[in-house]
Amino acid sequence: MKLIITFLLSALFLFASDSNHLKVKILENILSEISINEPIKIWSDDVKILTEFKHSSKFKTTTKCGDANIIVLQRKKNLTPKCRRKHIFVLSYDLLSDIDNSFGALFWKKGRPNIIILQPRVKAQSIAVSKNLDPYLEEKIW
Amino acid sequence: MVNKKEVFLFLLLFSLGIFFIFIYLYIKQAEKDIFTKIEINRIEQISYLFQNIEKDIIDNNKIKNSKQLIKLLYNAKTRKKYEKYLSFIATPSIKYIYLLTKDNKGRFRFLLDASKIDKANFFEKFDVTNQKYKALYITKEAQIIRQEDMENLFLTYIYPIKVDEQIIAVLSVDITTKIKQTLIELTKPLETFFIILVIFVFLFVAMTIIQVFHYFITRKKIFTDPLTQLYNRNYLAEVSPMLKLENYSVAMLDLDKFKVINDTYGHKAGDFILAQSAQILKNSTRGSDILIRYGGEEFLLFIYKRDNDNNSTLKICERIRKNIDTNKFIYDYNEIQVQVSIGIHEHPHLEKNLNEAIKIADKMLYIAKTKGRNRVINYIDSKKDTHVKSNNLDFVKDAIDDNRVVCFYQPIYNYLDKTILKYEALVRIIDKHGEIISPIFLLEDLKHTNIHYKLTQRILFIIFEKFKNIDKHVGINLNFSDLINEDIEKTILDAFKKNPNLASRVTIEILESDEIKNIPLFKEKIELMHSYGAQVSIDDFGSGYSNFKTILDIEANFLKIDGSLIKNIDINEKDFKVVKSIIHFAKVANMKTIAEFVHSQEVYDKLLPLDLDYMQGYYIAEPSPTLLNVKDLF
Numbered sequence: 001m002k003l004i005i006t007f008l009l010s011a012l013f014l015f016a017s018d019s020n021h022l023k024v025k026i027l028e029n030i031l032s033e034i035s036i037n038e039p040i041k042i043w044s045d046d047v048k049i050l051t052e053f054k055h056s057s058k059f060k061t062t063t064k065c066g067d068a069n070i071i072v073l074q075r076k077k078n079l080t081p082k083c084r085r086k087h088i089f090v091l092s093y094d095l096l097s098d099i100d101n102s103f104g105a106l107f108w109k110k111g112r113p114n115i116i117i118l119q120p121r122v123k124a125q126s127i128a129v130s131k132n133l134d135p136y137l138e139e140k141i142w
Numbered sequence: 143m144v145n146k147k148e149v150f151l152f153l154l155l156f157s158l159g160i161f162f163i164f165i166y167l168y169i170k171q172a173e174k175d176i177f178t179k180i181e182i183n184r185i186e187q188i189s190y191l192f193q194n195i196e197k198d199i200i201d202n203n204k205i206k207n208s209k210q211l212i213k214l215l216y217n218a219k220t221r222k223k224y225e226k227y228l229s230f231i232a233t234p235s236i237k238y239i240y241l242l243t244k245d246n247k248g249r250f251r252f253l254l255d256a257s258k259i260d261k262a263n264f265f266e267k268f269d270v271t272n273q274k275y276k277a278l279y280i281t282k283e284a285q286i287i288r289q290e291d292m293e294n295l296f297l298t299y300i301y302p303i304k305v306d307e308q309i310i311a312v313l314s315v316d317i318t319t320k321i322k323q324t325l326i327e328l329t330k331p332l333e334t335f336f337i338i339l340v341i342f343v344f345l346f347v348a349m350t351i352i353q354v355f356h357y358f359i360t361r362k363k364i365f366t367d368p369l370t371q372l373y374n375r376n377y378l379a380e381v382s383p384m385l386k387l388e389n390y391s392v393a394m395l396d397l398d399k400f401k402v403i404n405d406t407y408g409h410k411a412g413d414f415i416l417a418q419s420a421q422i423l424k425n426s427t428r429g430s431d432i433l434i435r436y437g438g439e440e441f442l443l444f445i446y447k448r449d450n451d452n453n454s455t456l457k458i459c460e461r462i463r464k465n466i467d468t469n470k471f472i473y474d475y476n477e478i479q480v481q482v483s484i485g486i487h488e489h490p491h492l493e494k495n496l497n498e499a500i501k502i503a504d505k506m507l508y509i510a511k512t513k514g515r516n517r518v519i520n521y522i523d524s525k526k527d528t529h530v531k532s533n534n535l536d537f538v539k540d541a542i543d544d545n546r547v548v549c550f551y552q553p554i555y556n557y558l559d560k561t562i563l564k565y566e567a568l569v570r571i572i573d574k575h576g577e578i579i580s581p582i583f584l585l586e587d588l589k590h591t592n593i594h595y596k597l598t599q600r601i602l603f604i605i606f607e608k609f610k611n612i613d614k615h616v617g618i619n620l621n622f623s624d625l626i627n628e629d630i631e632k633t634i635l636d637a638f639k640k641n642p643n644l645a646s647r648v649t650i651e652i653l654e655s656d657e658i659k660n661i662p663l664f665k666e667k668i669e670l671m672h673s674y675g676a677q678v679s680i681d682d683f684g685s686g687y688s689n690f691k692t693i694l695d696i697e698a699n700f701l702k703i704d705g706s707l708i709k710n711i712d713i714n715e716k717d718f719k720v721v722k723s724i725i726h727f728a729k730v731a732n733m734k735t736i737a738e739f740v741h742s743q744e745v746y747d748k749l750l751p752l753d754l755d756y757m758q759g760y761y762i763a764e765p766s767p768t769l770l771n772v773k774d775l776f
Contacts (some may be wrong), residue, residue, distance in 0.1 A: 074757060109262060109266075110262070110316060111239070111289075111295050112270065112271075112598075115269060116267060136267075142262060
């Protein structure tokens with residue numbers, strides 16, 4: 001799995017300009033490595049990502065934030081109050097600070113894709129994380 | 143055959159294609175070289191700057207390890223100071239400049255980031271996947287990472303910050319693709335031009351290949367007769383210019399009474415017989431022979447002559463004849479008897495061209511038909527009996543080549559005033575043993591061959607050379623085919639034009655027995671001779687089948703009575719009467735009469751009372767290589 005993620009990161013690195021499909025594939029791989037004690041159901045404020053998930057992902061999706069248990073968030077303003085307590089995976093480094101219970105992020109830094117999984121939040125939300133995600137685990141936001 | 147032009151065009155286009163590909167690759171390589179040079183130049187500059195920064199950070203702060211460096215840069219003020227230094231390097235093409243270090247888990251983290259955009263926080267994790275980072279730690283040398291299509295990055299230069307040969311941090315700079323993009327944009331039109339050019343050239347090459355391929359596919363159809371699967375006349379037209387006739391004999395073959403087969407059994411049966419016969423013909427010949435369906439039931443066969451087998455032509459033709467004759471053709475429960483007649487010309491190269499050779503083979507075929515069909519007639523065989531010293535045309539050809547053709551002259555005598563009117567020029571050939579031969583019988587065989595025309599031209603040359611400067615008259619025998627031959631006409635007219643006094647002393651003796659097929663053309667040529675002042679004589683009158691009206695129309699000056707009517711005139715009263723009538727006709731037509739074959743005093747005396755004008759014959763004088771005088775006569 002580690003290899004797959006590395007490969008996908010490399011591929012995403014190469015095809016960054018047209019990355020939605022690969023972005024979803026990476027997200028799918030990340031989410032496959034976590035466990036929340038119930039089947040994952042995804043909602044995203046990015047319609048393209050949600051559509052991509054719907055067509056290619058093994059995870060269930062929903063168009064209602066309230067029905068989801070994992071939220072892939074692009075913008076903070078799209079997060080409604082009733083969804084704030086759900087497991088949130090953000091698509092920007094800054095959102096990790098802005099949204100207290102966001103447990104991880106996939107974002108671009110210097111043109112390269114980066115993944116961060118925040119260990120304290122994962123623990124707090126009782127999310128089980130596979131060892132394959134160890135290289136991306138962070139204790140805090142810098 | 144494929145046109146040479148097409149092959150040339152194909153090779154030219156192919157070479158052009160290769161040339162353009164070479165140019166395209168050359169441009170691409172040049173582009174790469176330019177990038178490499180730019181890259182080296184940039185990196186050299188950055189490398190010097192990095193060395194200075196390294197020195198400044200390490201030496202001024204006495205840094206011994208990465209922990210001390212992290213501790214130093216943990217301070218925001220210090221970070222700001224060094225980020226400011228780093229930002230001095232920044233140019234429009236340098237997008238990101240940052241300092242990384244490895245944490246205890248081996249992950250890269252930002253220590254400094256002088257980038258104006260996408261600035262990282264201190265100690266923020268940075269995921270790198272490129273193997274060059276590993277290589278940097280192994281080699282402890284700076285590395286260049288060529289970025290491909292990544293967020294406008296052209297390359298990344300990573301430089302190790304070392305203390306005691308231990309890498310404590312990595313200075314990194316990301317250079318944008320702007321320069322590369324500019325260069326690509328500059329060379330793009332040229333590249334596109336060459337790509338289009340190469341595409342076009344290869345399209346043309348492909349079209350030429352398709353055409354050639356198409357040609358070979360259709361060639362078989364064009365050159366093959368669908369019924370017999372033999373070559374057709376298109377093929378003959380295609381190969382005839384390339385055929386070396388000296389290597390082949392020509393045979394014309396015709397299925398006997400084929401019309402009867404068609405009429406009796408129907409056209410389908412006819413087609414069946416043709417197809418079957420063609421197969422037998424094919425099986426009876428060799429791979430080196432060329433068999434062509436020439437017409438309906440007529441076939442043309444080129445038989446390859448092998449050096450060690452002189453009789454191959456005849457053998458093959460006989461084999462064909464026998465195979466056809468013995469084959470049982472069964473169509474619709476009917477057994478049909480089929481036979482073939484064959485005419486051969488073994489030496490077609492002796493003729494003026496292939497058509498002439500085919501004509502002769504066709505004549506032989508005609509003879510085979512008239513002699514009862516189902517037989518082979520060879521051109522050489524057909525002449526055997528009439529040859530005096532040689533049985534082939536090579537005899538005359540060699541004589542012309544070896545300059546052994548000469549002229550003898552026989553006086554035409556005016557018995558009334560005892561003078562010589564003129565001399566009749568008679569061709570003679572000196573054989574290889576020095577013997578003088580009259581080719582009179584050979585001439586018939588030479589008729590319509592190229593050698594005949596060559597011989598006539600040679601004789602004309604000899605006669606004109608002899609008579610152009612002496613005040614004597616000469617009679618020259620020509621037949622109708624000579625008269626209408628362009629080369630001979632040119633020879634005569636050139637001599638007349640060069641020697642203005644010559645034409646009036648020349649009499650063209652046209653053989654009355656010669657087949658004059660085109661009367662208007664004949665008259666036209668006679669008028670042409672008259673127009674130069676030459677006289678015309680009708681030779682051998684009474685032996686052929688003259689049209690009296692034509693004789694009158696052409697306004698001949700002389701009428702020479704055929705020797706067959708003269709030679710026995712002293713004993714044959716009928717001949718005497720015929721001769722008398724001819725003389726009367728000539729007088730009425732205003733023509734002078736000449737009696738030839740006056741071989742005895744009896745004949746001479748018998749002719750005296752008739753109102754003849756001139757006499758000629760062995761009694762008066764034999765043909766002589768020199769011009770005889772009156773005193774030499776009788």
